[in-house]
Amino acid sequence: MKNQSRWVGKCCSHKRGFSMAVGLAASIVVLLAVTNLVFYSSHEINIVRTMLGIKKADFAAFSGLNVVNARLHENRWYQPKSIPNQLQKFKSSHTEKLAEYFTDEKTLDATIFIDEIPHPKAQKSGNDNTDGSIWVEVAPDKRQYRALLDHIRVLSLGTAGDEKSLYFGKFIMTPEPYLADDQSVGHYVESPLEGEDLIPIYPEAVWDNKGEEGKTAKDRKGVVSVAVSPGQKVKMGDIIMVLAFYMSDGGSTTRREPVVSPYSGTVKQVLVSPGQDTLIGQPVAYLEKDPGNLYSKKTLRKMVQITKIPLSVFQNLDLNNRENRFKVYAHVSRMMLESVINRVPMQSIREEVTDKFKGVNETSLTFKQTTDMLNSIGKPQWGVDDIEKMFAALKAKSDQNLEPDIDVSTDYDRIYAQAGKAVISSLWSGFTPDGRLASSTRKAFPGMAGYKLGVQPSNLSAEMISLIKLVSEQHGIDYMAQLTTEPQEQLKNNVDLYNIASTTNPKVGTGYWEYMRNKSNLGEKGDNVKDYIGKMGQLKNGAKKAVIKLDQGTPWEDAPFKQMVADGTANPDDYFWWPEKEGWYKKIPKENVVIKEYDIPYGYNNQSNPDDPFQMEVSQMMQYFRKHYTFGTTLPPNDDYWAENTITDTPQAPGPPDSTGAKYSGLSS
């Protein structure tokens, strides 16, 4: 029994040992499995968390870009409020944390970095207006030389925990705002048909007839008649009033000056009445130009070139440092360059690619099927053997703030300019203003555009026509024929160049685009983009102006002139009778007859929403399209602030317009 119990005990101990070993092994296996599961699950959770973090950071960054876009459509909020006619400091860059947008999500954050980029042709000082700097009347007799802002670069850094995402956007504005300002709307564009505040009309400066120097009063003229009253509509060239010259001793003369309306519009005030005198330098009337006939004060603004920056580009950069931000811009610059240069060759095969893939019904393809199909599509050309070399050359030029599509000097520049023109025409043909239209009207918008010439048909005054005919007889030259403009000529063939309909597709049909392209020989490869915009945006020889200077002496009334002839003091062959003026005038030398040609801009006019028509100068719109693809300098500016160099001065009193004598002029359009 004792032995048995010993055996049983031995037997059970043996079994227990085996069970324990098995249990231990099972526990280890289970532990390993659980550990693996935990490890794998945590790994899985980490991956999901990382992806979620990246997505969140991405949205935070993109939200930041949207916030900046919305704010910039209001103004440049980070600048001090602009006080007119005062020198102020304006920041060239700005950094801001958008903390208030993510209050519920503590791990989320967005920081925006803003860099203002001046116009490449902006100057600190100069005598003349340039593309990048202009003189602005800030007060009567006071003007400022102001540089223009080309665009605003925005970086938006989104963070979610440890994850980061960076977006780039370029905010463009056309026309450009002043650099030293807090506004994002464009500077005022001087144009003849612009609606604006009251315009004073001044009598012309007093001149002397040849041989009569000092005999005419320089300080005043008398009002003979006034042809308009407040509220009356007038056209450009209409006679508003007639003034008379005085002799310097106060005696009256027969010399008259018709004061003409410089613009079409409405007379708002008439400051003189017949019988009164008016002082030289004082306005005689105020006019309000017709608003929006061709141009408008609208500024096109948009965030373009939106790009996600790869982490490898910015992960080791402190973006608070401006130089580091410009390293990021160098990356975007290269990408934009590639995009522009690739666009033309790629667009050339676009239709073919689309058609090929439209016909593919297979759910999968072999490598050979794919490459055969792509190889069967035409071979696009970049125009150079070494594309990388071209990129490097163009980028180097752009980095130095030179514009390869404007400063064309090499084959690479020409290729870039050609590509730029393609971008402009492509954006133009499908243009819809940013954020203005319902989606239903957006599609129809491009087809509803019209193009209006800056001058509409107008005739010379009867008085001017009679004078031109008299001068034509004297010189044996048909000045009236010389005054015929191209729109007038084309109108005889039933082609209306004053108003041209749009065309939605630049490649087919007829319309403004086709007419201007054919007329301007836009196939010329040498054209830079500036010339292209000039040719496409305005009509050469759209209007002509005749100016006849009558500075050969005071005209004579009929009776005293006949007496002079009888006395032998005047030779009738030297004079001509002007029936409309009832006076004898000395014959006018050829050099006193000038016929000038004017290039007249076209206005884009879209009435798809009659309550809020979209009207803008075509060349301005083309500049806006150009800014979609250009990038500009990647050299950081030296200044933290703009505008300390803004010059203010008092201009000299203007001299007589463009002659030293009286002149009769008229616009033929």
Place this chain on the structure above:
Amino acid sequence: MFKYLGHFKTSTQRLDVLHSLRLSSFKLSEELALSQEFLSPTGDDPGKIAHQIVYFNNSFELIVVFIQKEKPQDEFGRLVKINWTEHLKKPATTPELEVLANGAIELNVSRPSYDYLEYEVKIKEFRQEGQPEGKTFTLANGAKLRSK
């Protein structure tokens, strides 16, 4: 227990495949959102399903995303991407394929509106002959052009 360990291993493998697909889809939708233009599907018929995505990426390069199979009758393929512009610039070289996901069996793409594209990718577990059929996973995603 070993049977369960086997299940565990299969599940983790599945998850790995799904992960790689998810990451690829993540990157693809991002690239599509920042691209210049979608070429295929054309969007003429918003309901029509295509099986390739053709687009101009941010740098205006022509990209084609499709299921590539060694032979048309193969069950399994790979979801791949080809940058044709890159090849056109260096015509002497063989075009390179970037593999986005293995085990892909289907890519269905639709374009409900001009600037919006939706796609679904189906992948299937690879199983040796004689084994039960592998599971099919479907991942759907979409992309809206951000620059338009």
